[in-house]
Amino acid sequence: MKAIVVGAGVVGSSVAYRLAQAGADVTVVEERRPGGGTSSVTYAWVNACEKLTSEAYFRLNFAGRQAHEAILAEFPGANWYHRPGVLQWQDAEAEAGGRDGSDPMAKLEQLVAWGYPAEVLGLDDVRRLEPEINPEAIGSAPVIHYPRDGWLDPVPYSGALIGAARERHGASLLEARAARLMLAGNRCGGVVLEDGRTIEADVVVNCAGRWLNDIVPAPEYRIPLAPTLGIVAYTPPAGAPLRSALRTPLINMRPDGGGRFLLRSNELDRLLADDQGALPGHPLAQELMRRAARTVPALKNVPVEAVRIATRPIPQDSYSAVGPVPGLSNYYAVVTHSGVTLGAFLGEAVADELVHGRSRDELSAFRPSRFFN
Numbered sequence: 001m002k003a004i005v006v007g008a009g010v011v012g013s014s015v016a017y018r019l020a021q022a023g024a025d026v027t028v029v030e031e032r033r034p035g036g037g038t039s040s041v042t043y044a045w046v047n048a049c050e051k052l053t054s055e056a057y058f059r060l061n062f063a064g065r066q067a068h069e070a071i072l073a074e075f076p077g078a079n080w081y082h083r084p085g086v087l088q089w090q091d092a093e094a095e096a097g098g099r100d101g102s103d104p105m106a107k108l109e110q111l112v113a114w115g116y117p118a119e120v121l122g123l124d125d126v127r128r129l130e131p132e133i134n135p136e137a138i139g140s141a142p143v144i145h146y147p148r149d150g151w152l153d154p155v156p157y158s159g160a161l162i163g164a165a166r167e168r169h170g171a172s173l174l175e176a177r178a179a180r181l182m183l184a185g186n187r188c189g190g191v192v193l194e195d196g197r198t199i200e201a202d203v204v205v206n207c208a209g210r211w212l213n214d215i216v217p218a219p220e221y222r223i224p225l226a227p228t229l230g231i232v233a234y235t236p237p238a239g240a241p242l243r244s245a246l247r248t249p250l251i252n253m254r255p256d257g258g259g260r261f262l263l264r265s266n267e268l269d270r271l272l273a274d275d276q277g278a279l280p281g282h283p284l285a286q287e288l289m290r291r292a293a294r295t296v297p298a299l300k301n302v303p304v305e306a307v308r309i310a311t312r313p314i315p316q317d318s319y320s321a322v323g324p325v326p327g328l329s330n331y332y333a334v335v336t337h338s339g340v341t342l343g344a345f346l347g348e349a350v351a352d353e354l355v356h357g358r359s360r361d362e363l364s365a366f367r368p369s370r371f372f373n
């Protein structure tokens, strides 16, 4: 089978690696660099504990977490998956079920029932684990600890998987922009590159993330997306000995290598009007830094070093869309939020479906067909 994978983010690199490993003749078409899209601007928490909107979605993300653990055995010495644990707390209002209606203890109960490693910590335990956290930032909220959670470095991950797809399994990487799918009636025969060259294939797997629909010339084959913007601020090396990732009402923050910290907030993301002005002086980046210092006072005099803004690839109903698009043969789309969590699993599942002809149950609720009549 000759396959084209468009996009080498955390999703496309996983798909390309597994397809090539399964025996497909793979060409990856990437216009930037592996991991150079949204995968380079992300919190990258590999988790299923924030995916409780449906059991199927929880299970899918749980499989994602397991696949990231499993794939490490194929990459001795890989250092892209960090699992020091994640601490989560909410403010008093949310705790009472007021603001977002969620009840942390009910959530914990559900997670434990579904086999997710999670526990409640008292303030003393938090202090022992992470002495740098300001107890006032926590207040009286219960703290949930996910002792085996952590984050991925998606760019080294994508680079390593593309490297392995090429070196171990003969895939090729074409540094070029795919202009559009090559359509003949209701069949996709390959892609047309921006420079006019064409590449033919038995199947095109579209992993272009937020740019998914840009290469789909016929509107009837486009998956409706509802993308959102996210802003991430980075500190310089700061020397504050925080090990865990934090998910709190003020801020989500975690170490980002070399003593740096990565800062973001869902609440502040909602205030972003556009993706312009990604510079340290950006008012939302400055607010992230203030919030980080309130949470970890050792960061009080640390400036913002860099800022990035990205667009999340999110299908319209917020769930993953993975599979064929009705009416168009030889075409397979893979677009999802939580692509970091899901990448390694999606690689396996797509190879199973396309090369081995084994349909994966975990994906049955997440087919693109739900968007088409």
Ligand SMILES: Cc1cc2nc3c(=O)[nH]c(=O)nc-3n(C[C@H](O)[C@H](O)[C@H](O)COP(=O)(O)OP(=O)(O)OC[C@H]3O[C@@H](n4cnc5c(N)ncnc54)[C@H](O)[C@@H]3O)c2cc1C
Pocket (backbone or CB within 6 Å): 006, 007, 008, 009, 010, 011, 012, 029, 030, 031, 032, 033, 034, 035, 036, 037, 038, 039, 040, 041, 042, 043, 044, 045, 046, 047, 176, 177, 178, 179, 207, 208, 209, 210, 211, 212, 214, 215, 229, 230, 231, 232, 264, 310, 311, 312, 313, 335, 336, 337, 338, 339, 340, 341, 342
């Ligand atoms: C602020 C923020 C926080 C997030 N937090 C988390 C989190 O904690 N956990 C989690 O799991 N997920 C998180 N996400 C989501 C996650 O980052 C994305 O779902 C994931 O990175 C998407 O990966 P992808 O490979 O689908 O897309 P991308 O990484 O964007 O990759 C697509 C690739 O396709 C290439 N491409 C596009 N069009 C073309 C073309 N025409 N020709 C050639 N190449 C093309 C691009 O250059 C790019 O490299 C977050 C996202 C943001 C923005």
